[in-house]
Amino acid sequence: MLTSKEIMELIPHRSPFLLIDRIEELEPGVRAVGTKCVSFNEPYFAGHFPKEPVMPGVLIIESLAQVGAVLCLSKEEYKGKTAYFGGINHARFRQKVIPGDVLKLEVVLKKLKGPVGIADATAYVKDKVCAEAEMTFMIS
Secondary structure, three states: OEOHHHHHHHOOOOOOOOOOOEEEEEEOOOEEEEEEEOOOOOHHHHOOOOOOOOOOHHHHHHHHHHHHHHHHHOOHHHOOOOEEEEEEEEEEEOOOOOOOOEEEEEEEEEEEEOOEEEEEEEEEEOOEEEEEEEEEEEEO
Protein backbone atom coordinates (compact mmCIF):
# COMPACT_ATOMS: atom_id res chain seq x y z
CA MET A 1 0.00 0.00 0.00
CA LEU A 2 1.22 3.51 -0.84
CA THR A 3 0.25 6.59 1.15
CA SER A 4 -0.32 10.07 -0.33
CA LYS A 5 3.24 11.00 0.57
CA GLU A 6 4.62 7.98 -1.27
CA ILE A 7 2.36 8.69 -4.26
CA MET A 8 3.75 12.24 -4.43
CA GLU A 9 7.26 10.77 -4.65
CA LEU A 10 6.24 9.06 -7.91
CA ILE A 11 3.95 11.57 -9.65
CA PRO A 12 4.13 15.39 -9.81
CA HIS A 13 0.50 16.10 -8.81
CA ARG A 14 -0.18 18.15 -5.68
CA SER A 15 -3.22 19.53 -3.88
CA PRO A 16 -5.77 20.45 -5.06
CA PHE A 17 -5.08 18.31 -8.12
CA LEU A 18 -3.80 15.14 -6.47
CA LEU A 19 -6.95 13.06 -6.91
CA ILE A 20 -5.94 9.77 -5.28
CA ASP A 21 -5.57 9.10 -1.58
CA ARG A 22 -3.98 5.66 -1.49
CA ILE A 23 -2.71 2.86 -3.67
CA GLU A 24 -4.11 -0.37 -2.24
CA GLU A 25 -2.54 -2.81 -4.71
CA LEU A 26 0.46 -2.35 -6.97
CA GLU A 27 2.12 -4.69 -9.40
CA PRO A 28 4.49 -2.27 -11.21
CA GLY A 29 3.92 -2.27 -14.94
CA VAL A 30 0.96 -4.67 -14.65
CA ARG A 31 -1.92 -3.47 -12.43
CA ALA A 32 -2.73 -0.94 -9.72
CA VAL A 33 -5.75 -0.24 -7.55
CA GLY A 34 -6.14 3.09 -5.79
CA THR A 35 -8.79 4.91 -3.79
CA LYS A 36 -10.20 8.41 -3.73
CA CYS A 37 -12.40 9.41 -0.80
CA VAL A 38 -14.80 11.97 -2.24
CA SER A 39 -15.42 14.76 0.27
CA PHE A 40 -18.01 17.54 0.18
CA ASN A 41 -15.04 19.90 0.75
CA GLU A 42 -13.63 19.26 -2.74
CA PRO A 43 -13.28 22.69 -4.42
CA TYR A 44 -15.17 21.68 -7.59
CA PHE A 45 -18.38 20.99 -5.66
CA ALA A 46 -18.87 24.74 -5.18
CA GLY A 47 -19.88 24.97 -8.82
CA HIS A 48 -20.65 21.40 -9.97
CA PHE A 49 -23.50 21.47 -8.95
CA PRO A 50 -24.25 23.50 -5.79
CA LYS A 51 -27.72 21.99 -5.22
CA GLU A 52 -26.74 18.47 -6.26
CA PRO A 53 -22.96 17.98 -5.98
CA VAL A 54 -21.58 15.53 -8.56
CA MET A 55 -17.91 14.75 -9.19
CA PRO A 56 -17.12 15.79 -12.78
CA GLY A 57 -16.51 12.85 -15.10
CA VAL A 58 -13.27 14.37 -16.35
CA LEU A 59 -11.93 14.33 -12.78
CA ILE A 60 -12.86 10.66 -12.40
CA ILE A 61 -10.86 10.00 -15.58
CA GLU A 62 -7.99 12.10 -14.18
CA SER A 63 -8.09 10.06 -10.95
CA LEU A 64 -7.79 6.89 -13.01
CA ALA A 65 -4.92 8.44 -15.00
CA GLN A 66 -3.07 9.25 -11.78
CA VAL A 67 -3.35 5.62 -10.67
CA GLY A 68 -2.08 4.66 -14.13
CA ALA A 69 0.86 7.03 -13.72
CA VAL A 70 1.76 5.39 -10.41
CA LEU A 71 1.46 1.99 -12.10
CA CYS A 72 3.99 2.92 -14.79
CA LEU A 73 6.28 5.29 -12.92
CA SER A 74 6.81 2.75 -10.14
CA LYS A 75 8.81 0.68 -12.64
CA GLU A 76 12.51 1.30 -12.04
CA GLU A 77 13.26 2.43 -15.61
CA TYR A 78 10.57 5.17 -15.44
CA LYS A 79 11.27 6.61 -11.96
CA GLY A 80 11.61 10.39 -12.06
CA LYS A 81 9.73 10.70 -15.35
CA THR A 82 6.25 12.04 -16.10
CA ALA A 83 3.30 10.30 -17.76
CA TYR A 84 1.17 12.38 -20.14
CA PHE A 85 -2.20 11.65 -21.76
CA GLY A 86 -2.00 10.58 -25.38
CA GLY A 87 -5.68 9.75 -25.73
CA ILE A 88 -8.86 8.65 -24.02
CA ASN A 89 -11.02 6.11 -25.84
CA HIS A 90 -14.35 4.48 -25.12
CA ALA A 91 -15.00 6.56 -21.99
CA ARG A 92 -18.33 5.75 -20.39
CA PHE A 93 -19.93 7.13 -17.26
CA ARG A 94 -22.40 4.75 -15.62
CA GLN A 95 -23.46 6.48 -12.39
CA LYS A 96 -22.97 9.68 -10.40
CA VAL A 97 -20.17 10.03 -7.89
CA ILE A 98 -21.22 12.18 -4.92
CA PRO A 99 -19.73 13.36 -1.61
CA GLY A 100 -19.23 10.43 0.76
CA ASP A 101 -18.46 7.94 -2.01
CA VAL A 102 -15.18 6.05 -2.04
CA LEU A 103 -13.89 5.53 -5.55
CA LYS A 104 -12.00 2.32 -6.21
CA LEU A 105 -9.76 3.02 -9.21
CA GLU A 106 -8.36 0.04 -11.10
CA VAL A 107 -5.90 0.34 -13.98
CA VAL A 108 -4.54 -2.61 -15.96
CA LEU A 109 -1.71 -2.10 -18.44
CA LYS A 110 -2.52 -3.71 -21.80
CA LYS A 111 0.55 -2.66 -23.76
CA LEU A 112 3.77 -0.78 -23.12
CA LYS A 113 6.18 -0.32 -25.99
CA GLY A 114 8.98 2.09 -25.27
CA PRO A 115 7.53 5.29 -23.82
CA VAL A 116 3.96 4.68 -25.12
CA GLY A 117 1.35 2.57 -23.38
CA ILE A 118 -2.31 1.64 -23.36
CA ALA A 119 -4.30 0.78 -20.24
CA ASP A 120 -7.84 -0.20 -19.33
CA ALA A 121 -9.20 1.85 -16.44
CA THR A 122 -12.33 1.29 -14.35
CA ALA A 123 -13.75 3.30 -11.45
CA TYR A 124 -16.14 1.69 -8.97
CA VAL A 125 -18.31 2.91 -6.11
CA LYS A 126 -18.84 -0.13 -3.92
CA ASP A 127 -19.11 -2.89 -6.54
CA LYS A 128 -20.82 -0.80 -9.24
CA VAL A 129 -18.88 0.53 -12.23
CA CYS A 130 -19.26 4.30 -12.39
CA ALA A 131 -16.75 5.04 -15.17
CA GLU A 132 -14.45 3.23 -17.56
CA ALA A 133 -12.08 4.11 -20.37
CA GLU A 134 -9.11 3.00 -22.40
CA MET A 135 -6.21 5.42 -21.94
CA THR A 136 -3.16 5.97 -24.09
CA PHE A 137 -0.17 7.69 -22.50
CA MET A 138 3.40 8.70 -23.12
CA ILE A 139 6.23 8.72 -20.62
CA SER A 140 9.00 11.31 -20.84
